[in-house]
Amino acid sequence: xxxxTQSPEALRLQEGESSSLNCSYxxxxxxGLFWYRQDPGKGPEFLFTLYSAGExxxxxxxxxxxxxxxSFLHITAPKPEDxxxxxxxxxxxxxxxxYGKLTFGQGTILTVHP
Amino acid sequence: GAGxxxxxxxxxxxxxxxxxxxCDPISGHTALYWYRQSLGQGLEFLIYFQGNSAPDKSGxxxxxxxxxxxxxxxxxxxxxxxxxxxxxxxxxxxxxxxxEAFFGQGTRLTVV
Numbered sequence: 001x002x003x004x005t006q007s008p009e010a011l012r013l014q015e016g017e018s019s020s021l022n023c024s025y026x027x028x029x030x031x032g033l034f035w036y037r038q039d040p041g042k043g044p045e046f047l048f049t050l051y052s053a054g055e056x057x058x059x060x061x062x063x064x065x066x067x068x069x070x071s072f073l074h075i076t077a078p079k080p081e082d083x084x085x086x087x088x089x090x091x092x093x094x095x096x097x098x099y100g101k102l103t104f105g106q107g108t109i110l111t112v113h114p
Numbered sequence: 115g116a117g118x119x120x121x122x123x124x125x126x127x128x129x130x131x132x133x134x135x136x137c138d139p140i141s142g143h144t145a146l147y148w149y150r151q152s153l154g155q156g157l158e159f160l161i162y163f164q165g166n167s168a169p170d171k172s173g174x175x176x177x178x179x180x181x182x183x184x185x186x187x188x189x190x191x192x193x194x195x196x197x198x199x200x201x202x203x204x205x206x207x208x209x210x211x212x213x214e215a216f217f218g219q220g221t222r223l224t225v226v
Binding site: 031032034036041042043044045046049087089091100101102103104105106107 | 118145147149155156157159162164170205207209211212213214215216217218219220
C-alpha cells in the first residue's frame with residue numbers, strides 16, 4: 001500500500017526565516033509527486049508536479065525537489081501570507097483501476113509570524 | 115466554468131437521512147476524484163473516475179456510499195442513512211488524464 005508521510009506536522013517561522021518541509025513516500029513505482037497548498041475553508045491549490053529524482057521546480061519563494069525516497073519543499077524568506085497547510089501526494093505509473101489515483105500525506109501546517 | 119464547482123457548500127442533515135453532493139468538473143477534464151477531509155486530517159481517497167474506464171471505488175468506506183458520473187461530466191456522491199462519523203468536508207477534483215488535479219471548494223457535511 002502506498003504511504004506518504006509529511007514532517008513536521010506543524011512549523012512556526014518568523015518572517016524571513018527560511019526552512020524546509022519533508023514528504024517521504026513508499027510507493028510501487030512513482031509516476032509523479034504533487035505539492036498543494038490549502039488555506040482554511042478552501043480546497044487544495046496546485047503548486048508543483050515532480051516526475052523524476054533530481055528534478056526541481058520553483059515558484060516565488062517556494063522550491064520543490066525530489067529524490068527517490070522523499071521530496072522537500074523549501075521556503076525562502078517566508079512571508080505571513082505563506083501561512084497554510086502544505087500537502088504532498090504521490091501517483092503511481094501504469095494502468096488499471098488505480099490509474100491516476102493520488103495518495104496524500106497528512107500535511108504540514110505552516111505559520112509565519114510577522 | 116473556470117474551475118471545479120461543488121454544491122451545496124454546506125449541508126446539515128439529520129442522522130439516518132440520505133444526502134447527495136454534486137460536483138461539476140472543469141470542462142474537458144477526463145478524470146474526476148472524490149476525497150474526504152475530516153477536521154485537521156489529510157485527504158482520504160474515496161473514488162476515482164477516468165474516462166470510460168470502470169471507476170476505482172476502493173476508498174469508499176461502506177456500502178452506504180456510492181457515486182456516479184453522468185455523461186463523463188457531472189458527478190454525484192450519495193451517502194445513504196448518514197451517520198455522525200460521516201461529518202467531514204467532501205472535496206471533488208478533476209484533471210486532464212493523469213496531470214495535476216484541480217480541486218473545488220468542498221461541501222461541508224454535518225450530520226446531527
